[in-house]
Amino acid sequence: MDETNINWVLATACLLAGVGIGALGYHLLVIGAGNAQHLRQRLAERERELSELKDGMGDSLERIARLAESLRRESQSLEQEAEEARDRLGARSLRRQAMEAVSPESTATTAEPNMPRDYADGDRGTLAEDFGLRHGDDAAKPQPTRH
Numbered sequence: 001m002d003e004t005n006i007n008w009v010l011a012t013a014c015l016l017a018g019v020g021i022g023a024l025g026y027h028l029l030v031i032g033a034g035n036a037q038h039l040r041q042r043l044a045e046r047e048r049e050l051s052e053l054k055d056g057m058g059d060s061l062e063r064i065a066r067l068a069e070s071l072r073r074e075s076q077s078l079e080q081e082a083e084e085a086r087d088r089l090g091a092r093s094l095r096r097q098a099m100e101a102v103s104p105e106s107t108a109t110t111a112e113p114n115m116p117r118d119y120a121d122g123d124r125g126t127l128a129e130d131f132g133l134r135h136g137d138d139a140a141k142p143q144p145t146r147h
Helices: 003-090 094-102 104-109 136-140
Strands: none
Touching: none
């Protein structure tokens, strides 16, 4: 072979190798750009969904606030009705007033029971230090053990 043919073959081989490397690089860059575009599209879609969720959450919170206010108003009106019923039902009726007018001594003689106490009258109650101890002849007898 001639030296000029070798130069042409070498130049053609380098040109084909350069075109191949360029095509491979372009292919890799296009795939990377396509992935980036796909990622940007997914990101925009997620942001849109997130904004919809935020709007929905705001609407839900507003609805909950309205329901809580309604519940508060209903509670106040129920308390008012209960107070009115208590005032209405708690007032002495004419029949009760007439019965008390006829027999005032029956209500005056009724005494309230005493409150229960944890001590006895006098100085010898159950909390005395010597309560339950026997004095004199009874002390000599053996006592059964207490548990």
